Amino acid sequence: MCDKGSMAQYTRVSGFVGLITLQNPPVNALSAAVRQGIVDMVERALSDPIVKSVVICGQNGNFCGGADIKEFGTNMSGPPLVPMIDAIEAANKPVVAAIEGSALGGGLELALGCHYRIAHSKARLGLPEVTLGLLPAAGGTQRLSRLIGVPAALNLITTGIHVTAAQALQLGIVDQVTDHNAVEVAVTFSLSVAGQSMDARRISTYPCPLPSDFDALFEGVMQKVRQSARGAIAPVACVQAVRAAATLPYTKGMEREQELMATLFTSGQARAQQYCFFAQRAVGRWRMPSGARWETSKPMPVHKAAVIGLGTMGRGITVALAQTGLSVVAVETQEKQLMEAKQAVSGMLERGAKRHGVAPMLDRISYSQNIQAVAEVDLVIEAVFEDMALKTEVFQQLSAVCKPGTLLCTNTSALDVDKLASEMPNPELVVGMHFFAPAHVMKLLEVVYGPRSSPQAVATAMQLGKKMGKVSVAVGNCRGFVGNRMLMPYLQQAFFLLEEGATPELVDRALEEFGFPMGVFRMSDLSGLDIGWRVRKRDELVEPDMASGQSARIRQGSRYSPLGDLLCEQGRFGQKTGQGWYRYDKPGSRVARSDPWLHSFLVEYRARHGLVPRSIDHQEVLERCLYALINEGFRILEDGIAAGPEDIDVIYVFGYGWPRHRGGPMFYASMVGLAKILERLEHYQQAHPDVPYLQPSSLLRRLVASDSPPIHRWREVIKKYQSQL
Numbered sequence: 001m002c003d004k005g006s007m008a009q010y011t012r013v014s015g016f017v018g019l020i021t022l023q024n025p026p027v028n029a030l031s032a033a034v035r036q037g038i039v040d041m042v043e044r045a046l047s048d049p050i051v052k053s054v055v056i057c058g059q060n061g062n063f064c065g066g067a068d069i070k071e072f073g074t075n076m077s078g079p080p081l082v083p084m085i086d087a088i089e090a091a092n093k094p095v096v097a098a099i100e101g102s103a104l105g106g107g108l109e110l111a112l113g114c115h116y117r118i119a120h121s122k123a124r125l126g127l128p129e130v131t132l133g134l135l136p137a138a139g140g141t142q143r144l145s146r147l148i149g150v151p152a153a154l155n156l157i158t159t160g161i162h163v164t165a166a167q168a169l170q171l172g173i174v175d176q177v178t179d180h181n182a183v184e185v186a187v188t189f190s191l192s193v194a195g196q197s198m199d200a201r202r203i204s205t206y207p208c209p210l211p212s213d214f215d216a217l218f219e220g221v222m223q224k225v226r227q228s229a230r231g232a233i234a235p236v237a238c239v240q241a242v243r244a245a246a247t248l249p250y251t252k253g254m255e256r257e258q259e260l261m262a263t264l265f266t267s268g269q270a271r272a273q274q275y276c277f278f279a280q281r282a283v284g285r286w287r288m289p290s291g292a293r294w295e296t297s298k299p300m301p302v303h304k305a306a307v308i309g310l311g312t313m314g315r316g317i318t319v320a321l322a323q324t325g326l327s328v329v330a331v332e333t334q335e336k337q338l339m340e341a342k343q344a345v346s347g348m349l350e351r352g353a354k355r356h357g358v359a360p361m362l363d364r365i366s367y368s369q370n371i372q373a374v375a376e377v378d379l380v381i382e383a384v385f386e387d388m389a390l391k392t393e394v395f396q397q398l399s400a401v402c403k404p405g406t407l408l409c410t411n412t413s414a415l416d417v418d419k420l421a422s423e424m425p426n427p428e429l430v431v432g433m434h435f436f437a438p439a440h441v442m443k444l445l446e447v448v449y450g451p452r453s454s455p456q457a458v459a460t461a462m463q464l465g466k467k468m469g470k471v472s473v474a475v476g477n478c479r480g481f482v483g484n485r486m487l488m489p490y491l492q493q494a495f496f497l498l499e500e501g502a503t504p505e506l507v508d509r510a511l512e513e514f515g516f517p518m519g520v521f522r523m524s525d526l527s528g529l530d531i532g533w534r535v536r537k538r539d540e541l542v543e544p545d546m547a548s549g550q551s552a553r554i555r556q557g558s559r560y561s562p563l564g565d566l567l568c569e570q571g572r573f574g575q576k577t578g579q580g581w582y583r584y585d586k587p588g589s590r591v592a593r594s595d596p597w598l599h600s601f602l603v604e605y606r607a608r609h610g611l612v613p614r615s616i617d618h619q620e621v622l623e624r625c626l627y628a629l630i631n632e633g634f635r636i637l638e639d640g641i642a643a644g645p646e647d648i649d650v651i652y653v654f655g656y657g658w659p660r661h662r663g664g665p666m667f668y669a670s671m672v673g674l675a676k677i678l679e680r681l682e683h684y685q686q687a688h689p690d691v692p693y694l695q696p697s698s699l700l701r702r703l704v705a706s707d708s709p710p711i712h713r714w715r716e717v718i719k720k721y722q723s724q725l
């Protein structure tokens with residue numbers, strides 16, 4: 001017997017079991033129609049005298065991905081989740097959740113309302129609402145705390161991590177894990193408990209186990225969360241909701257959960273984080289200005305890959321490739337470096353495997369000093385030193401050695417991918433892969449295509465990035481690509497602010513309060529001041545014999561700050577030398593301390609150049625640094641280097657520490673208001689006419705002239721703008 005009418009299918013199986021199957025592909029999200037279906041089918045199963053027990057499962061081996069995020073921000077209709085789940089828990093017949101695939105957010109909350117939970121061994125469970133700027137508000141904070149205790153619930157709810165079925169069993173979230181068909185196991189099990197009282201299975205009636213060090217625990221967690229949340233309000237609300245579970249009766253705790261959710265639900269932070277969720281998925285649907293796009297471009301099969309050059313980046317890339325299960329040939333021509341790299345790579349693989357409780361993929365990698373070893377690979381990632389001549393030489397060797405059709409990728413953060421491709425017999429097989437250090441940890445990958453890169457090459461690099469667990473974004477070729485190009489005006493403004501009267505501490509504090517894990521100067525000290533110095537020297541911007549006055553601060557017709565160069569000339573390269581914008585206890589140490597030397601140096605510098613220091617507040621720091629960066633983002637969109645604002649935002653959130661609860665620079669601009677950004681840029685441009693980065697971009701002007709449409713409609717304006725160029 002079967003009813004297929006709604007988005008929750010009802011079937012009677014094994015004679016006496018009402019099987020309710022959620023049907024809302026791909027993740028069976030709890031849309032209004034699904035919730036209505038569940039309410040109706042549960043009622044039907046409970047009122048059917050033949051039915052002795054009920055099993056709830058999801059279609060296509062996937063239990064439920066939670067509330068339908070697409071419904072948020074709309075006029076939500078349909079039955080609410082809380083009474084729906086309460087009714088399931090109150091049922092007088094056993095209700096068993098058969099969990100396959102994922103049970104996340106509202107999906108897990110639904111399962112917690114059931115009397116038993118049986119999971120397939122490959123299932124994953126979690127309450128990731130915090131990553132969407134929310135909290136589990138369908139009883140999740142109240143039931144999970146009662147079921148598994150406060151410390152474990154706090155960990156899951158404040159981080160949003162997904163746990164495996166085995167971990168869920170250990171924590172007590174599920175009652176059984178099976179390698180067999182979870183639905184069949186659940187059906188059989190439900191019959192075995194049919195007729196029994198479910199009183200002892202209703203989690204809402206459990207007392208919340210209280211840890212002895214209750215106050216200290218909450219204080220500690222709250223402090224930790226506040227520190228790591230960097231201004232995000234959801235993790236704090238999650239702690240408060242769990243505290244309510246520990247201190248209040250269930251109904252009162254539920255009221256508190258609802259109250260806290262109401263605050264979060266309408267917050268700009270939740271909008272920003274939900275935007276990030278969809279943006280992260282949207283960047284996978286890449287397109288190139290040529291019209292080539294993800295749906296029509298088939299990736300080439302990659303079974304065997306190679307990495308050339310085993311410095312820091314090459315090692316990380318080798319680890320990331322081996323962890324995907326690919327065979328990897330790792331080439332390093334210098335013997336000593338090769339030996340060191342082998343040891344380092346094995347160590348990284350072993351540590352990673354230990355963390356995940358799996359065997360390390362050591363035998364996936366073969367090491368060689370000879371580039372001939374890559375003859376049979378399908379794809380090569382070159383990761384030698386950032387030097388065009390060296391990279392060109394390696395690429396020429398590769399095109400002589402590799403079998404026809406091998407994809408040649410260069411790991412570069414700055415070099416011209418088109419130029420490199422133009423030196424090759426098959427430029428269509430060349431793409432850039434800009435990894436971020438450490439390459440086996442950082443989630444972001446910029447896949448850089450040139451005008452001659454084939455769509456298949458881009459599709460292959462994008463797919464490989466995904467396999468490596470990266471969020472890959474396809475971008476056009478230009479100086480700095482997307483991320484580093486936007487960083488240039490940001491850095492430049494920070495330098496100018498120092499000249500005008502700010503200190504590194506003031507600038508960093510403003511940016512850290514905004515939500516960056518590190519301000520620009522602490523970050524520069526960490527990555528090394530010499531890197532930018534080398535680039536500026538190559539660009540002939542560094543002038544060793546420094547005159548004074550304004551003319552000494554002009555290069556190639558624009559305002560220039562030599563402050564970074566002056567520090568490097570003193571051997572102050574940041575953490576590695578123990579001195580940079582801050583001082584450190586010793587070279588390599590990480591705690592940045594204010595440096596009186598630096599402050600006197602700034603005073604002297606300003607005096608030498610006739611600069612009168614003025615008081616600068618946090619607002620100016622944010623506007624100057626962030627609006628200049630955003631302005632460059634608009635230029636990138638104008639130039640077609642990024643296909644849409646989502647691409648830029650994903651790059652900044654995953655690669656540059658932009659706080660997720662602020663959605664990325666372009667989303668942030670839309671929240672601040674484009675007219676305001678334009679007005680402030682115009683204001684600063686008037687004050688600093690020799691700074692081209694502050695000149696508002698034409699696209700920004702165009703968007704403001706088009707009444708600042710919402711961010712999801714920017715692409716229409718961009719398209720129109722580009723077609724008129």
Ligand SMILES: CCC[C@H](O)CC(=O)SCCNC(=O)CCNC(=O)[C@H](O)C(C)(C)COP(=O)([O-])OP(=O)([O-])OC[C@H]1O[C@@H](n2cnc3c(N)ncnc32)[C@H](O)[C@@H]1OP(=O)([O-])[O-]
Nearest residue numbers: 027029065066067068069070104105106128136137138281
């Ligand atoms: C009162 C309420 C209280 C409640 O506590 C609140 C919640 O439950 S909040 C929710 C808490 N739950 C979560 O935070 C879980 C969020 N979801 C996930 O983490 C992953 O999607 C999942 C692990 C399930 C599958 O990963 P995968 O296999 O790599 O697949 P994928 O990621 O590529 O997604 C495929 C497609 O499905 C789409 N979509 C997915 N989920 C939802 C959704 N809930 N809704 C709508 N759509 C959703 C996704 O956009 C994509 O669409 P498209 O158009 O093809 O781009």
